[in-house]
Structures are given as C-alpha cells and as structure tokens.
Amino acid sequence: xxxxxxxxxxxxxxxxxxxxxxxxxxxxxxxxxxxxxxxxxxxxxxxxxxxxxxxxxxxxxxxxxxxxxxxxxxxxxxxxxxxxxxxxxxxxxxxxxxxxxxxxxxxxxxxxxxxxxxxxxxxxxxxxxxxxxxxxxxxxxxxxxxxxxxxxxxxxxx
Amino acid sequence: xxxxxxxxxxxxxxxxxxxxxxxxxxxxxxxxxxxxxxxxxxxxxxxxxxxxxxxxxxxxxxxxxxxxxxxxxxxxxxxxxxxxxxxxxxxxxxxxxxxxxxxxxxxxxxxxxxxxxxxxxxxxxxxxxxxxxxxxxxxxxxxxxxxxxxxxxxxxxxxxxxxxxxxxxxxxxxxxxxxxxxxxxxxxxxxxxxxxxxxxxxxxxxxxxxxxxxxxxxxxxxxxxxxxxxxxxxxxxxxxxxxxxxxxxxxx
Numbered sequence: 001x002x003x004x005x006x007x008x009x010x011x012x013x014x015x016x017x018x019x020x021x022x023x024x025x026x027x028x029x030x031x032x033x034x035x036x037x038x039x040x041x042x043x044x045x046x047x048x049x050x051x052x053x054x055x056x057x058x059x060x061x062x063x064x065x066x067x068x069x070x071x072x073x074x075x076x077x078x079x080x081x082x083x084x085x086x087x088x089x090x091x092x093x094x095x096x097x098x099x100x101x102x103x104x105x106x107x108x109x110x111x112x113x114x115x116x117x118x119x120x121x122x123x124x125x126x127x128x129x130x131x132x133x134x135x136x137x138x139x140x141x142x143x144x145x146x147x148x149x150x151x152x153x154x155x156x157x158x
Numbered sequence: 159x160x161x162x163x164x165x166x167x168x169x170x171x172x173x174x175x176x177x178x179x180x181x182x183x184x185x186x187x188x189x190x191x192x193x194x195x196x197x198x199x200x201x202x203x204x205x206x207x208x209x210x211x212x213x214x215x216x217x218x219x220x221x222x223x224x225x226x227x228x229x230x231x232x233x234x235x236x237x238x239x240x241x242x243x244x245x246x247x248x249x250x251x252x253x254x255x256x257x258x259x260x261x262x263x264x265x266x267x268x269x270x271x272x273x274x275x276x277x278x279x280x281x282x283x284x285x286x287x288x289x290x291x292x293x294x295x296x297x298x299x300x301x302x303x304x305x306x307x308x309x310x311x312x313x314x315x316x317x318x319x320x321x322x323x324x325x326x327x328x329x330x331x332x333x334x335x336x337x338x339x340x341x342x343x344x345x346x347x348x349x350x351x352x353x354x355x356x357x358x359x360x361x362x363x364x365x366x367x368x369x370x371x372x373x374x375x376x377x378x379x380x381x382x383x384x385x386x387x388x389x390x391x392x393x394x395x396x397x398x399x400x401x402x403x404x405x406x407x408x409x410x
C-alpha cells in the first residue's frame with residue numbers, strides 16, 4: 001500500500017490510467033438509464049465480482065482479522081514476545097492468508113468469465129476495494145446464485 | 159431487467175443493430191471517435207432536442223467482455239470530459255434498429271432526457287476512495303487507547319478475548335473514519351453534488367462520487383492532491399475519472 005503513495009507524476013493520489021477493469025465495473029455496473037427490455041448482457045461474472053467483494057466483511061471475521069493485525073503490529077514494533085504469543089500470531093497469519101487468497105482467486109475467476117486478462121487491476125490484494133453499496137445488489141444476488149455456487153466450489157478447491 | 163436477463167440470448171442476437179451508449183443533445187458534433195469494438199461507427203440517432211449515441215454491437219458474441227465495459231466507459235468519459243453533455247445508459251443496452259431507439263427511448267422520454275442533460279451539462283464525475291493505511295492507523299489506535307492496550311495484553315487463545323479486542327479496535331476505527339471522512343470531504347469542496355456509498359470495511363475512510371463543474375475539474379484535482387498529501391502515509395486516496403455522471407441521474 002505504501003507503494004501506492006509514491007506515484008505517477010509525483011502525485012499523492014493513486015490514479016489508475018487507464019482505469020482498471022475493477023474500477024470500470026464498479027463505476028458503470030448497475031448505473032445509467034435503463035430501457036428495461038433491451039439490456040442484454042451476460043453479466044453473471046461481473047455480478048460475482050461485486051458480490052464476493054462484499055461478503056469479505058462479516059463482522060466476526062472482521063473482528064478477528066483486526067485483533068490479529070493489532071497483535072502482529074505489536075510484535076513488529078517491540079520485536080520480542082514469548083513463544084506462545086509468537087505461535088499464536090503465526091497461526092492466525094496463516095489463516096488470514098488463506099482467506100484473502102480465496103478472495104483473490106474468486107476475482108481472478110471473474111475476470112476470466114468476462115475475458116479481462118488484458119487489463120488486470122493493480123489492486124494490492126487488500127480486501128474491500130470493490131465493495132459497493134445498495135439494495136440493487138439484492139437482485140443480483142438471487143439472479144446469479146448458480147454461478148455463485150460454482151465460484152464457491154472453485155474457492156474450496158484452492 | 160431481471161426478466162430480460164433471464165431471457166437474454168448468450169450469443170449476439172442478429173436483429174440487434176444499435177448499441178446505445180447514452181443520450182446527448184441533438185446536433186452534437188462527434189469528434190473523431192475511437193473506431194474500435196463497441197464504438198465502431200459511432201453515430202447519432204436524433205429525435206427532437208435529444209439524440210441517442212449509437213455504436214455497432216459485436217456481431218457474433220454476447221456483450222460483457224472486459225473490452226466492452228472499457229469501451230462503454232471510455233466513449234462516455236471522452237465526451238463528458240470534452241464538454242459534451244451526456245446521459246449514460248445502462249451498460250448492455252441493445253436495440254434492434256434506429257426506429258426502435260426513437261420509439262422506445264427518445265420519444266417517450268424526451269422531456270426527462272432534456273432535464274437530465276441539463277443536470278450533467280458541463281459537469282463530470284469523479285469517484286474517490288480513501289482508505290486508512292492499516293498499520294499506521296492501528297498503531298495510532300493502540301497508542302491512544304489504554305483500554306485497547308489492556309485488551310491486547312489480555313487477549314489469549316480464547317476466541318472471546320480476541321473478539322473483544324477486535325470489536326473494540328474496529329469500533330475505534332469507525333470513530334476515526336467519521337472524523338477523517340468529514341474533514342476530507344470538506345477539503346475538496348466545492349463540488350456540485352456528492353454521493354457517499356455505504357461501506358463495511360473498517361479501513362475505508364470514504365467511498366464517494368462527486369459531480370464537479372468541468373471548469374473546476376483541474377482545481378478540484380488540485381484540492382484533492384493537497385488533501386492526499388496532508389494524509390500521506392496515513393490515508394491512501396484513489397481517484398477514478400473524470401467520467402460521465404453515472405451516479406447523478408436521479409433527482410436533479
């Protein structure tokens with residue numbers, strides 16, 4: 001994340017140019033005037049992207065994640081802990097790595113769906129970059145449930 | 159939309175000739191358009207004071223490739239940032255022919271479209287995301303809160319104690335976020351309108367789209383640059399745009 005600060009044109013703003021696929025999806029998906037009968041797209045994969053970004057943040061998982069990060073932070077800072085604490089931090093770190101790996105996997109899958117290999121986002125893997133708001137997602141959710149299951153099982157395989 | 163998607167053909171339908179990007183004023187001059195993909199043969203279908211911006215859909219496949227999304231966005235962004243008022247249509251809008259474009263879009267919604275064009279005229283959208291640098295802000299939270307230090311020291315293998323620590327840390331982040339977001343949004347004023355999105359990620363400071371006068375766009379970017387510089391190392395600011403005013407099509 002620190003590298004995002006050092007940047008093109010000496011700017012402090014992280015400004016993708018051209019916009020990454022993830023940015024474009026977040027920007028235009030579900031936006032714009034609709035003529036109902038005439039929107040014809042296979043959006044299944046695209047909806048997955050936003051859905052999976054949203055389910056990253058379940059509160060218990062979030063609390064554990066930040067507890068772990070807080071613990072680890074202290075470890076780096078002071079450099080000394082007893083062995084049991086060290087082991088605990090390491091095992092938590094492992095679990096978290098697995099989770100974010102699965103999420104990245106899902107996103108990769110989505111980009112395959114919509115053919116976006118030429119144009120990968122330069123996300124650094126931090127979760128939540130593609131989160132979005134809105135009740136509109138409810139529709140998306142029910143509509144793409146079957147493909148979502150597919151994506152789940154591919155995560156499990158990883 | 160649900161119904162049409164369920165019935166959506168998975169291959170390009172032969173009868174669909176018009177990919178509609180958006181709506182502009184009748185008589186708008188198109189500067190040399192990019193002649194690729196969806197934007198091939200970009201042209202106007204006019205009716206009254208408004209005109210649909212129409213391109214040719216790819217003949218033998220369904221829409222939805224990355225390049226389609228990028229084309230859609232780029233065509234609209236080029237126009238908007240070039241001073242052309244444009245009302246974006248939903249990505250993937252395919253109509254069979256020019257007559258249907260008029261009958262289904264331009265004619266029945268003529269007045270609404272004119273009103274929307276006035277909302278977006280000479281304005282562009284920027285979308286910005288500000289996020290805390292995790293370790294910087296966690297260190298802050300730890301240093302400033304004795305109770306969190308105690309919770310951290312007491313946290314053991316038990317799920318309960320870790321949850322208590324995490325919940326308290328996240329709560330503190332939420333508090334920091336509120337102050338930080340308010341300050342940031344004040345610093346980038348004036349904007350015509352802003353729309354903040356809900357986010358449940360504790361590291362998110364703000365996810366917001368803003369509508370900015372085209373004439374003020376450079377100054378806006380400068381204000382944001384300053385705001386980002388002041389927060390360097392603590393908050394990361396990400397900016398997408400200028401783009402068409404996707405998020406400002408209702409109300410107005």
